[in-house]
Amino acid sequence: MIEVTINELELSNTKPFTLIAGLNVLESDKVINQVITSCIEVTQKLNIPYVFKASYDKANRSSIDSYRGPGVDKGLSILSDLKKEFKVPIISDVHTVEQVIKASEVLDIIQIPAFLSRQTDLIKEAALTKLPINIKKGQFMAPEDTTNIIKKFEHFGNSKLMICERGSSFGYNNLVVDMIGMSKLKETNYPVIFDVTHSLQKPGGLGDRTDGRGSHVLDLAKSGIALGLAGLFLETHPDPDNALCDGPCALKIDLLEEFLTQIKAIDDLVKSFK
Numbered sequence: 001m002i003e004v005t006i007n008e009l010e011l012s013n014t015k016p017f018t019l020i021a022g023l024n025v026l027e028s029d030k031v032i033n034q035v036i037t038s039c040i041e042v043t044q045k046l047n048i049p050y051v052f053k054a055s056y057d058k059a060n061r062s063s064i065d066s067y068r069g070p071g072v073d074k075g076l077s078i079l080s081d082l083k084k085e086f087k088v089p090i091i092s093d094v095h096t097v098e099q100v101i102k103a104s105e106v107l108d109i110i111q112i113p114a115f116l117s118r119q120t121d122l123i124k125e126a127a128l129t130k131l132p133i134n135i136k137k138g139q140f141m142a143p144e145d146t147t148n149i150i151k152k153f154e155h156f157g158n159s160k161l162m163i164c165e166r167g168s169s170f171g172y173n174n175l176v177v178d179m180i181g182m183s184k185l186k187e188t189n190y191p192v193i194f195d196v197t198h199s200l201q202k203p204g205g206l207g208d209r210t211d212g213r214g215s216h217v218l219d220l221a222k223s224g225i226a227l228g229l230a231g232l233f234l235e236t237h238p239d240p241d242n243a244l245c246d247g248p249c250a251l252k253i254d255l256l257e258e259f260l261t262q263i264k265a266i267d268d269l270v271k272s273f274k
Contacts, residue, residue, distance in 0.1 A: 002189045004132050004160050006089050006108050009049045009229045011162060011191040017267045018049040018231040020091060020134075020259065025055040026078055035143040035209040035239050036086055042257045046264055051089045051109065052082065053233070058245060059095040060115055062203075064212060067244040074098055080106045087109075097125045104129040114138045114166055114198075117149055125155035133245075134162045134193060139169045141274060143184035150188060162191045164233060165224075167199035175182060175201050177220060182227050191230030196221040197249040198235075210246060217251050218259055225263050228270045232263060240262065 003012040011018050019040050035053050038143060043050040056075020060069045069075055075092075084121050095116065102179060103110060108272050110126045112119075114136035126133055133153060136145055145162055153161055163185050167175030173201035177199045185192045200213045217234075225232060236256055240247040251259060 002159070002191065004162055004191050006051065009051070013186055013191055013228055013230050014271065016049070016232070016271065017225060017229060017233065017263070018051060018055050020051045020231055021234040021236055022053040023237065024235050024243065024250070025058050025067065025149070026075055027244050028029060031080070031238060032078070036082060036088070039236070039252050040062055040086060040088065040257060042260055044261055045257070048264060051091050051222060053091045054079065055093055057095065057135065059063065060113065061245070066168070072102060072239075075105045083108075094120050094122065094126060097121050100129060101193070102127040104131055107131065107139040109134055109262050112136060117141070120152060123149065123152045124156050127153045127158035130141065130158060135157060136164045136166050136195070137185070139167060139175060143178070143181040146185060147188065152169050162193050162230065163188060164193040165196050165199070166195035167201065173202050175199055175203070177224065179227060181225060182224065182229070186227070186229075193231040193233050194221070194224040194229050195233035196224060197233070197246070197251065200249045201246070210248070213249070217254060218262065221259070221263055222266055226270055
């Protein structure tokens with residue numbers, strides 16, 4: 001079983017799960033601080049390893065009018081300040097080859113977006129940073145297809161990899177999660193991360209933006225974590241109805257402690273079996 005180390009964190013499908021949580025995209029200072037502070041307080045209380053996540057520029061938004069974030073330079077500066085102030089690892093996604101070097105100077109984990117998960121030039125540039133990589137499995141891909149992505153990263157000298165399930169397209173405007181598919185991802189021996197909130201998306205469901213089924217986040221998270229995974233990827237917000245991106249999928253921040261209490265109990269139980 002392959003283990004990926006991020007600072008002092010050790011991610012493996014056999015170790016207690018790591019929470020990767022935060023905002024879909026950087027918003028106001030007030031919202032950012034509320035989310036990261038709450039996540040740190042709750043994870044420390046429950047003894048859950050934690051990584052903060054937020055995008056600085058969402059280049060794949062549905063509409064030209066959609067909020068993308070503060071942009072590369074300002075966004076990475078915000079993430080750098082958060083890293084220094086709160087002393088937590090940071091993950092964010094890169095969308096172009098040109099972003100990778102700048103991002104690698106700030107991030108502890110580079111994320112490859114699902115839509116770009118087969119882009120060899122982006123994979124090469126990310127691999128050469130030697131940073132840990134979170135590969136989002138494309139919504140259009142079979143679990144077995146991720147082995148080709150893994151081989152690309154290994155070819156370019158980086159095996160610090162995590163494979164992230166974020167749902168599979170099921171007709172139009174809908175995603176489903178194949179639990180057997182996640183078990184197949186585990187057969188790679190790399191740490192598997194479950195992106196529960198993006199798996200709840202209904203892409204394009206609101207016409208010019210994505211809809212979601214946030215009320216089912218606990219149901220789906222419990223189902224996924226019961227497989228014995230390395231981590232859970234979660235978006236949370238103080239006011240999901242007014243979030244600037246993917247609010248319909250996000251967990252309200254006030255519910256985080258009860259949510260994680262249940263998830264940790266399942267993870268502890270599953271990993272107690274020999």
